[in-house]
Every structure is written in structure tokens, then in C-alpha cells.
Amino acid sequence: MYSFLHKLNRVVTSIAITANTIGTLVVLALVAVVNYDAMARGILNKPFMGAVEVVQFSMVLIVFLQLPDVVRVNRLTRSDGFLTLMGSRWPVLSRTVGRIIDSISCIFMLLVAITIWPEFLDMLDTRDYFGVPGVFTAPWWPIKLVIFLSASLCSLLFALKVALANTTDNRKMPAHQEDGK
Numbered sequence: 001m002y003s004f005l006h007k008l009n010r011v012v013t014s015i016a017i018t019a020n021t022i023g024t025l026v027v028l029a030l031v032a033v034v035n036y037d038a039m040a041r042g043i044l045n046k047p048f049m050g051a052v053e054v055v056q057f058s059m060v061l062i063v064f065l066q067l068p069d070v071v072r073v074n075r076l077t078r079s080d081g082f083l084t085l086m087g088s089r090w091p092v093l094s095r096t097v098g099r100i101i102d103s104i105s106c107i108f109m110l111l112v113a114i115t116i117w118p119e120f121l122d123m124l125d126t127r128d129y130f131g132v133p134g135v136f137t138a139p140w141w142p143i144k145l146v147i148f149l150s151a152s153l154c155s156l157l158f159a160l161k162v163a164l165a166n167t168t169d170n171r172k173m174p175a176h177q178e179d180g181k
Contacts, residue, residue: 023065050136
């Protein structure tokens with residue numbers, strides 16, 4: 001079973017890294033759009049119509065494309081001070097509380113995915129758009145799909161952290177703590 005979970009973890013990790021890379025490329029594209037808009041506005045007095053909508057669209061993409069990799073490398077914003085203090089004195093309790101937090105996070109991200117799925121289907125069916133008609137419009141469904149996929153991937157990452165905690169904790173624990181000293 002652990003062999004399957006480790007293989008699944010490698011695949012999920014690769015997907016998270018790829019999504020992060022795509023998010024970084026969206027950041028670079030966003031920089032290009034903003035720079036183009038600034039130059040076109042200042043030099044040609046002809047701003048890029050829809051720059052605001054592109055920025056709004058891109059910000060959601062960036063956050064949700066990079067979120068799974070943030071979860072993967074344990075850089076999600078949270079307060080670990082208590083767990084760190086507890087870890088030096090009671091490492092088993094600290095790891096257990098960490099697993100409980102990861103379990104709750106898994107459930108939360110699963111709920112986000114379940115909630116956004118009907119919205120994605122509705123936006124795909126209705127072809128609902130955002131923006132200013134005649135100036136710039138874009139469909140909503142790609143955003144909803146990215147949110148769904150990101151939340152699903154985050155949920156899977158948290159579940160794998162919980163399932164593989166016993167196999168990875170021993171490698172991270174200093175040798176003097178492994179025997180309970």
C-alpha cells in the first residue's frame with residue numbers, strides 16, 4: 001500500500017510543480033500586459049483596453065495554480081509556533097496535532113472543490129462572461145475549473161501528508177529523538 005501511495009505522491013508532486021510553473025508563467029505574462037499598458041498609455045496615448053480585467057483574471061489563476069505547490073512544500077501561511085515549541089518537548093504529540101491539522105485542511109479543500117464544481121458546470125453551460133462587453137470579455141469557466149482542480153489537488157496533497165506521515169516523519173526526525181530521548 002505504501003508503495004502505491006509513494007508513487008501517487010510522486011505523480012501529485014509533479015502535477016503541483018507543473019501548476020506552479022504555469023502560475024509563474026502567468027505572472028510573467030501579467031508583467032508583460034501591465035508594462036505594455038503603461039507604455040501604450042504613456043507613449044501612444046492608447047491604453048490596452050481590458051488591462052484591469054486581465055489583471056483580475058490573472059490574479060485568481062496565479063493564486064490557485066501555485067497553491068498546491070505551496071501546500072506541498074509546507075509554506076502555507078499558518079502559525080506553527082505552538083507546534084514547533086511542542087515538537088521539541090513532545091515530538092509524537094506535535095506530529096499527531098500536525099496530522100489532525102492536515103486532515104482538517106484536506107476536508108476543507110475537498111469542500112471547496114465540491115462547492116465550486118456545480119458553479120463550474122453552470123458557467124460552462126451558460127457561457128457566462130465577465131468584463132465590459134465591446135471592450136474586453138472572458139469566460140468565467142476557466143477560473144472555476146482552475147479553482148476546482150487546485151482545491152482537489154490540495155485535498156489530495158493533504159491526504160497524502162496524513163497517510164505518509166509515518167514513513168516521512170522518521171526521516172525528518174533527528175536521531176536523538178527517534179528513540180524518545
